[in-house]
Structures are given as structure tokens and as C-alpha cells.
Amino acid sequence: xxxxxxKPSRDICQRGTSLTIQCQVDSQVTMMFWYxxxxxxxxxxxxxxxxxxxxxxxxxxxxDKFPISRPNLTFSTLTVSNMSPxxxxxxxxxxNEDRADTExxxxxxxxxxxx
Amino acid sequence: KxxxxxxxxxxxxxxxxxxxxxxxxxxxxxxxxxWFRQDPGKGLTSLLLIQxxxxxxxxxxxxxxxxxxxxxxxxxxxASQPGDSATYLCAVRPDRDDKxxxxxxxxxxxxx
Numbered sequence: 001x002x003x004x005x006x007k008p009s010r011d012i013c014q015r016g017t018s019l020t021i022q023c024q025v026d027s028q029v030t031m032m033f034w035y036x037x038x039x040x041x042x043x044x045x046x047x048x049x050x051x052x053x054x055x056x057x058x059x060x061x062x063x064d065k066f067p068i069s070r071p072n073l074t075f076s077t078l079t080v081s082n083m084s085p086x087x088x089x090x091x092x093x094x095x096n097e098d099r100a101d102t103e104x105x106x107x108x109x110x111x112x113x114x115x
Numbered sequence: 116k117x118x119x120x121x122x123x124x125x126x127x128x129x130x131x132x133x134x135x136x137x138x139x140x141x142x143x144x145x146x147x148x149x150w151f152r153q154d155p156g157k158g159l160t161s162l163l164l165i166q167x168x169x170x171x172x173x174x175x176x177x178x179x180x181x182x183x184x185x186x187x188x189x190x191x192x193x194a195s196q197p198g199d200s201a202t203y204l205c206a207v208r209p210d211r212d213d214k215x216x217x218x219x220x221x222x223x224x225x226x227x
Contacts, residue, residue, distance in 0.1 A: 006158070031213050042204065042219040043159075092158055096213065101166055103149060104206070104215055106159040 006107030
């Protein structure tokens with residue numbers, strides 16, 4: 001199993017500012033993922049963070065708004081840029097391996113409120 | 116396009132009852148299916164993983180079944196307790212894909 005530390009656990013931010021969320025894994029993993037969970041909704045994948053290459057974004061998400069870094073196999077950051085109240089959500093990082101018998105693991109989440 | 120549906124959206128039952136949460140998916144070509152628990156404002160805790168070749172998995176009072184051909188999974192919770200109150204999420208990983216697709220969850224409330 002993988003243990004994921006995500007920081008910060010929560011933050012209240014002013015509109016127009018940016019917040020960087022960090023995700024640290026206790027082992028080397030190939031794939032890391034960033035999700036958003038809007039209030040009362042399920043999880044939506046933002047992007048896949050690839051080590052050594054640019055992140056792969058899902059439809060509706062762009063790099064300028066959600067820049068991602070993946071400097072090594074144990075760490076990734078997601079920045080929420082130029083925030084608006086609509087960005088208020090829980091943001092979660094996840095790791096997964098390319099094996100059917102391996103669970104996906106999630107960080108504790110970052111609860112973001114934009115005022 | 117794979118879609119995951121969970122029924123019911125919310126459920127309240129008295130403590131001690133056995134209950135079943137349902138999950139259905141539209142494309143049977145899946146790598147695995149996973150059940151998660153989420154407490155309010157928190158991250159996800161993995162409960163059970165069922166590989167596509169498996170029929171069920173058990174952990175304590177939890178049992179998850181998978182019928183891949185019909186696109187269904189159930190999570191059975193025996194002898195429910197107030198501490199089981201949470202949102203339960205079903206997620207599938209399609210074949211030849213890294214991504215996981217989530218249902219909207221079932222909000223479970225166990226009444227003391």
C-alpha cells in the first residue's frame with residue numbers, strides 16, 4: 001500500500017490569488033492523479049501527472065488554470081491559479097499502478113474555500 | 116464512454132441492519148472495481164478491490180460482489196453500526212486505461 005501526505009489540508013483564499021497543493025508519496029509510483037470534488041458531487045479527474053513530461057489534462061481543464069509539477073516519482077504539486085469562488089472544492093491526489101490487483105490510494109484531500 | 120451509477124443516492128437505516136449498496140457500469144470491459152468510503156470533508160479510504168477476474172471480496176463486515184457481464188457490483192454491509200455512516204463510492208478502472216471513473220456515491224446514515 002501507499003501512504004500519501006497532502007498539504008495543506010484546508011485553506012481559505014482570496015479570489016484572484018493562487019494556491020499550490022503538495023502531494024508526497026512514501027514510495028516511488030509511476031502514475032499520480034489529481035481530482036476535484038465540488039460540493040455534493042463525485043470526483044472528477046483534472047489531470048494525470050507524469051514524471052519527466054507534461055501532465056495530461058482532461059477535457060475542461062487547462063494547464064494555465066491548473067499547472068502541475070512532477071519533479072520525481074514520489075512528489076507532485078497542483079496549483080489552482082487566479083481563483084474564483086467556483087474553484088471552492090476538495091482537491092485530492094491519487095496514486096495507482098498498472099496492475100489489476102493494485103488499489104488506487106488517495107491523499108486526505110485539500111478543502112479549498114475561495115472568498 | 117464508461118458511466119458509473121450508484122443507487123440509492125442516500126440511505127438511512129437503524130443500527131444492526133444488514134444493507135446493500137448498488138453500483139452499475141455501462142461498459143463491462145473493466146480492469147478492476149473499487150469501493151471507497153469518504154467521511155465528510157475528508158479523503159477516500161479504500162475498502163475493497165475486485166479484479167475483473169474475481170467475483171467477490173470480503174473484509175470484515177463488508178462483502179463486495181462483481182458481475183462484470185451484467186455491469187453490476189454490490190457492497191454488502193452486515194450488522195451496520197453508527198460508525199459506518201459515510202459516503203460510499205464505487206469506481207471502475209476501464210481496460211487499457213489509467214483513469215478511474217467514479218459514481219456519485221451513496222450517503223449512508225446509520226441511526227443509533
